Amino acid sequence: MNFVETEIKDVKIIEPKVFGDSRGFFYESFNEKKFIDETKQNIIFCQDNHSKSSRGVLRGLHFQRNPYAQGKLVRCIAGSVFDVAVDIRIDSPSYGKYVSVVLSAENKKQLWIPAGFAHGFLTLEDNTEFVYKTTNYYHPESEGCIVWNDKQLNINWPVIGEIKLSDKDNLGMTLAQYIEEFN
Numbered sequence: 001m002n003f004v005e006t007e008i009k010d011v012k013i014i015e016p017k018v019f020g021d022s023r024g025f026f027y028e029s030f031n032e033k034k035f036i037d038e039t040k041q042n043i044i045f046c047q048d049n050h051s052k053s054s055r056g057v058l059r060g061l062h063f064q065r066n067p068y069a070q071g072k073l074v075r076c077i078a079g080s081v082f083d084v085a086v087d088i089r090i091d092s093p094s095y096g097k098y099v100s101v102v103l104s105a106e107n108k109k110q111l112w113i114p115a116g117f118a119h120g121f122l123t124l125e126d127n128t129e130f131v132y133k134t135t136n137y138y139h140p141e142s143e144g145c146i147v148w149n150d151k152q153l154n155i156n157w158p159v160i161g162e163i164k165l166s167d168k169d170n171l172g173m174t175l176a177q178y179i180e181e182f183n
């Protein structure tokens with residue numbers, strides 16, 4: 001597997017080595033040693049998640065507050081998504097910047113998003129299945145959501161028609177409101 005740098009230090013795109021043959025394919029979707037060597041962090045994953053969505057579903061931009069912040073290793077195993085990681089570490093030089101990448105069952109790319117980021121994705125196809133490992137358990141009391149179309153973030157989402165959001169995500173806060181928590 002190949003770890004590719006992104007515009008934000010610490011966020012990596014992982015391109016697996018896929019072995020295809022007459023039966024189908026095989027690839028290592030996670031290798032702890034390589035992962036720790038590349039990220040230089042002693043990561044321990046404790047939860048695996050799996051969601052399925054129809055086309056045009058936008059989940060995000062989600063985060064958990066400290067000490068429950070989660071690093072996430074995300075990928076798409078059916079269909080495709082436009083995936084976004086926003087740096088919300090207030091002391092970071094790339095605070096307020098984001099990385100986006102298309103993750104699909106076809107390209108098999110993964111995105112490593114360290115703790116301290118808000119994460120979201122827009123599904124580009126029906127029957128899209130998204131799976132990810134997290135470094136901390138779900139802790140609903142610590143959950144937060146930054147609104148997907150925050151003006152300051154100005155995320156370049158693909159235009160694919162009507163977007164479906166959960167009630168919770170419809171009530172997401174702005175980045176400016178998030179920052180107020182620290183003042």
Ligand SMILES: Cc1cn([C@H]2C[C@H](O)[C@@H](COP(=O)(O)OP(=O)(O)O[C@H]3O[C@@H](C)C(=O)[C@@H](O)[C@H]3O)O2)c(=O)[nH]c1=O
Pocket residue numbers: 049051059060061062063072119120121137138166168
């Ligand atoms: C995230 C999560 C949800 N749930 C439950 C709560 C709720 O009843 C139901 C659906 O939850 P949500 O609406 O929050 O699911 P969803 O909108 O898919 O939330 C996810 O979005 C993506 C973008 C992320 O980055 C994830 O960390 C997570 O926040 O599942 C758990 O039991 N454990 C979990 O870890």
